[in-house]
Amino acid sequence: EIGSCDNCSCATNSETKEEVAIKKIANAFDNRIDAKRTLREIKLLCHMDHDNIIKIKDIIIPPEKEKFNDVYIAYELMDTDLHQIIRSSQALTDDHC
DSSP states (O other): OBTTBTTEEEEEOTTTOOEEEEEEETTTTSSHHHHHHHHHHHHHHHHOOOTTSOOEEEEEOOSSGGGOOSEEEEEEOOSOOHHHHHHSSSOOOGGGO
């Protein structure tokens, strides 16, 4: 498990050799609410540019668009997430930024 995302895995980009976190959003288009939520996440994160906000590296498109049910998003790989830091007993410092 990576961060708080149960459906994330670590992978290496075959072109750049960069390690990334891959988040799978299963059945993203089964209903309108999930589809909007997925689109909102992608649109917001693509437009944000801040050191403390995770960045989208890529969106993996399936070879057959008719089978485009699951969305795979590649994010920069982080050591931890804010939820784990807050739950820990350590004090929040500038080093966490």
